[in-house]
Amino acid sequence: MTIDMDIKAHILAKIQKQKQLKASEIIKETGFSRTYVNRALQTLRDDGSIVLLGKANRAVYVLAEKHAFDQAKKDILQFSTEIINDGRNEDLVLDEIKSKTGIFSLLSPSVANLVSHSFLEILNNAIEHSRSEKILIKMKLLPNEKIVSFNVVDHGVGIFNNIKNNWHLPDNISAIQHLLKGKQTTAPQAHSGQGIFFSSKMADAFSIESSNKRVRFLNVINEVFIEDCADVIGTEVNFVISTESKKTVRQIFDNFTNADTFEFSKTKISIKLYKINKNLLSRSEARRIAAGLEEFKEIILDFKDVETIGQGFADEIWRVWQNRFPDKKIEYINANENVEAMVKMAMSSI
Numbered sequence: 552m553t554i555d556m557d558i559k560a561h562i563l564a565k566i567q568k569q570k571q572l573k574a575s576e577i578i579k580e581t582g583f584s585r586t587y588v589n590r591a592l593q594t595l596r597d598d599g600s601i602v603l604l605g606k607a608n609r610a611v612y613v614l615a616e617k618h619a620f621d622q623a624k625k626d627i628l629q630f631s632t633e634i635i636n637d638g639r640n641e642d643l644v645l646d647e648i649k650s651k652t653g654i655f656s657l658l659s660p661s662v663a664n665l666v667s668h669s670f671l672e673i674l675n676n677a678i679e680h681s682r683s684e685k686i687l688i689k690m691k692l693l694p695n696e697k698i699v700s701f702n703v704v705d706h707g708v709g710i711f712n713n714i715k716n717n718w719h720l721p722d723n724i725s726a727i728q729h730l731l732k733g734k735q736t737t738a739p740q741a742h743s744g745q746g747i748f749f750s751s752k753m754a755d756a757f758s759i760e761s762s763n764k765r766v767r768f769l770n771v772i773n774e775v776f777i778e779d780c781a782d783v784i785g786t787e788v789n790f791v792i793s794t795e796s797k798k799t800v801r802q803i804f805d806n807f808t809n810a811d812t813f814e815f816s817k818t819k820i821s822i823k824l825y826k827i828n829k830n831l832l833s834r835s836e837a838r839r840i841a842a843g844l845e846e847f848k849e850i851i852l853d854f855k856d857v858e859t860i861g862q863g864f865a866d867e868i869w870r871v872w873q874n875r876f877p878d879k880k881i882e883y884i885n886a887n888e889n890v891e892a893m894v895k896m897a898m899s900s901i
Contacts, residue, residue, distance in 0.1 A: 625653035641674040672746035681707030706785035709761040816848040832861030855885040865897035
């Protein structure tokens with residue numbers, strides 16, 4: 552079918568007048584079929600006269616000029632795609648978001664860096680570890696709410712199952728506790744285990760759902776929660792940050808890395824997330840917390856909302872474990888007088 556020159560001229564004139572155009576406008580205005588109008592638009596795209604931005608009902612056509620293209624992008628603040636997990640490079644997906652939307656052009660450089668860094672880490676994790684055939688990716692900027700967010704969803708083995716099986720752990724709760732320490736990768740030859748750890752710190756709100764568990768990081772109130780949720784096949788990661796955030800990538804890394812070597816050498820453990828009963832009493836609970844901490848040089852144990860600990864628990868960490876790893880530095884914070892008494896008793900026996 553030959554495309555009439557009049558319809559192409561009409562489309563170009565209309566785009567020049569109103570800066571951008573939807574296919575539905577031409578269909579309604581001319582009475583031509585959707586197929587005919589779409590062929591005319593495709594011909595103009597092939598000629599290099601116009602460019603398509605967005606997808607589905609949000610798709611608009613603009614003149615193939617940098618100024619017109621950049622202006623139109625600012626109105627496209629949502630992105631969604633499903634990729635085949637064929638080992639593609641995650642930065643190609645980020646480049647596509649930046650080229651087809653105005654999300655990053657409206658962010659401050661520091662927030663853009665936080666989102667970019669976290670997005671690449673989370674998507675890479677899904678590509679290399681999930682064993683999912685497809686991965687769903689969404690990102691959106693909500694200017695009125697002053698937040699930017701992204702979601703990465705796969706239908707693979709599930710992050711908690713993967714950690715549980717790799718480290719021979721008894722359940723998904725133990726896998727979550729293992730994950731929260733950082734450096735606990737299932738592929739140590741290829742990964743340092745830092746990706747999810749640092750991404751969870753960069754967000755204002757960050758969550759991971761897999762199997763029937765959800766771990767939520769609410770950094771604005773410095774809290775972490777482990778919750779039950781509807782059974783999830785695979786893994787869903789959600790990242791949210793304020794567009795007015797004052798955090799920087801460097802600040803986050805500085806909190807957990809050596810200032811001279813940039814080595815990931817510090818970790819902070821929220822002890823309340825390890826409680827089986829009301830309080831922490833046994834040596835086995837202490838061993839569960841201490842597992843893997845030898846990877847770090849500095850360890851902070853946060854006893855917020857922990858009422859008391861047992862003598863065996865304290866002795867296992869501050870005498871037994873510390874004697875095994877005398878070069879490691881253990882600090883504790885937010886301990887009430889009951890907890891502090893047991894800690895000091897154990898420390899005095901070193």
